[in-house]
Amino acid sequence: MERSRTLRRFQGLKNFKVLFKDVVFQKALMHNLIITVVSLVCEIPLALYCALIICNKKFKFAVIFRTFFFLPYVLSEVISGLLWQFIYNPQYGLVKAFYTNFFPGAQVPALLGNPATVLGAILVAVIWKYFGFHMSILIAGLQDIPDEVKEAATIDGATEHQINRTIILPLLRPTILISIFFSVVGSFQIFDIIWAMGKGDPVNSAETMVTYLYKFGLQRFNIGYGSAVAVTIFLLCLVFSVFYNRQMFKSEEK
Amino acid sequence: MPMKSIKAQNGISRTLQYFFCIVLSIIVLFPVYMGIIGGFKSNGQLLSDPVGLPHPVYVKNYCDILTETIGLFWHALGNSLLVAGGTVGITLVVCVMAAFAISRIKFRASGIFRSYFLLGLLFPLAVAILPLYLQIRNLNLLDKYIGVILPQVAFQIPMTVLLLIGFFHGIPQDLEDACEMDGYGPSWLSR
Numbered sequence: 001m002e003r004s005r006t007l008r009r010f011q012g013l014k015n016f017k018v019l020f021k022d023v024v025f026q027k028a029l030m031h032n033l034i035i036t037v038v039s040l041v042c043e044i045p046l047a048l049y050c051a052l053i054i055c056n057k058k059f060k061f062a063v064i065f066r067t068f069f070f071l072p073y074v075l076s077e078v079i080s081g082l083l084w085q086f087i088y089n090p091q092y093g094l095v096k097a098f099y100t101n102f103f104p105g106a107q108v109p110a111l112l113g114n115p116a117t118v119l120g121a122i123l124v125a126v127i128w129k130y131f132g133f134h135m136s137i138l139i140a141g142l143q144d145i146p147d148e149v150k151e152a153a154t155i156d157g158a159t160e161h162q163i164n165r166t167i168i169l170p171l172l173r174p175t176i177l178i179s180i181f182f183s184v185v186g187s188f189q190i191f192d193i194i195w196a197m198g199k200g201d202p203v204n205s206a207e208t209m210v211t212y213l214y215k216f217g218l219q220r221f222n223i224g225y226g227s228a229v230a231v232t233i234f235l236l237c238l239v240f241s242v243f244y245n246r247q248m249f250k251s252e253e254k
Numbered sequence: 255m256p257m258k259s260i261k262a263q264n265g266i267s268r269t270l271q272y273f274f275c276i277v278l279s280i281i282v283l284f285p286v287y288m289g290i291i292g293g294f295k296s297n298g299q300l301l302s303d304p305v306g307l308p309h310p311v312y313v314k315n316y317c318d319i320l321t322e323t324i325g326l327f328w329h330a331l332g333n334s335l336l337v338a339g340g341t342v343g344i345t346l347v348v349c350v351m352a353a354f355a356i357s358r359i360k361f362r363a364s365g366i367f368r369s370y371f372l373l374g375l376l377f378p379l380a381v382a383i384l385p386l387y388l389q390i391r392n393l394n395l396l397d398k399y400i401g402v403i404l405p406q407v408a409f410q411i412p413m414t415v416l417l418l419i420g421f422f423h424g425i426p427q428d429l430e431d432a433c434e435m436d437g438y439g440p441s442w443l444s445r
Contacts, residue, residue: 049274053274056271068283069279071286159264160264161267218387227385230381230383230384
């Protein structure tokens with residue numbers, strides 16, 4: 001008990017120095033940034049498009065599609081990771097079926113076992129899982145926009161496309177900003193699904209900051225070093241949220 | 255632009271939208287379908303035909319799980335239920351009291367407490383793994399149910415408290431005043 005209460009052998013910033021020089025951590029940070037960018041570029045536009053379609057009053061079966069698209073988010077992260085691992089499995093996955101049907105004889109690629117493809121394969125699963133979440137945030141935002149605005153534009157002879165682009169999108173801006181915020185913070189903290197799809201391996205090519213923290217902090221029992229990683233992640237998130245909120249408020253005041 | 259052509263334009267894009275939604279649904283549901291179908295196949299069937307419907311339907315997987323031939327399904331389910339029940343119970347009791355105090359009792363620091371709970375929402379779970387582990391170890395709670403329940407409660411508190419504060423604000427103050435007139439305290443009201 002005693003050992004944890006007193007601070008002995010104070011290390012100063014040594015852990016942080018080691019951390020920032022570590023190539024694996026730099027890789028992990030890079031992967032986090034890639035995940036962030038991809039979810040901003042693919043996930044949110046996809047979610048926005050689906051939300052716009054589903055929120056249209058004339059679109060039938062909207063409830064069914066909404067349930068379908070939201071379903072992956074409801075599944076637990078570990079389960080979805082395992083499902084995708086199953087799909088990518090070169091011996092009995094969907095990928096194998098695809099290859100045997102369209103390229104018979106060709107060697108089935110092990111997408112999760114190849115350092116070049118593993119991150120892309122995981123990103124597909126990430127987009128699959130989280131676009132429904134962003135879609136429901138955006139739908140909630142769309143429902144707050146009064147119908148009168150749309151009706152007025154329709155009477156003036158605007159097409160749906162024009163209405164969406166010039167009226168709905170500007171009004172939806174605050175909701176989109178919140179969605180982006182969730183997406184970025186979520187990408188920085190992504191862990192479960194990557195851990196379930198191969199623990200960030202092979203050769204650290206899908207490592208993220210949190211898997212790094214888990215591996216080097218908990219599994220190797222290097223608690224001080226792990227705490228340094230944790231503090232780094234926290235600071236990154238904090239700086240981002242403070243900066244982002246300030247920008248958001250600034251633009252709203254205009 | 256004449257009205258008719260706008261309608262036609264909308265009609266074309268509507269068809270495209272349906273097409274898009276159906277294709278996307280198939281993509282989205284496919285992994286789930288794979289999981290469900292895979293559960294009804296033996297390893298051999300999976301190797302020879304991963305995507306198709308199971309033929310014959312293989313139910314041994316489910317029998318093994320439910321009869322605990324492989325793994326300890328019922329034990330695990332019991333654990334989950336216990337942890338879930340404990341978490342919900344403690345969270346509700348603690349959060350209702352906190353939210354009531356913040357939203358209804360007038361005291362100086364109530365704003366500060368509110369912001370304090372809001373701060374909890376910003377705190378990433380991942381960062382807490384290590385200090386949490388140390389704390390639980392020092393409290394000798396490793397490998398105990400309560401060692402899982404307490405951190406769960408801690409991470410549920412900010413969200414729950416903020417939700418409940420909003421809810422308490424929704425109850426009109428007059429109702430509380432009337433209760434007090436009749437001689438009931440706040441504890442009666444929150445029931």
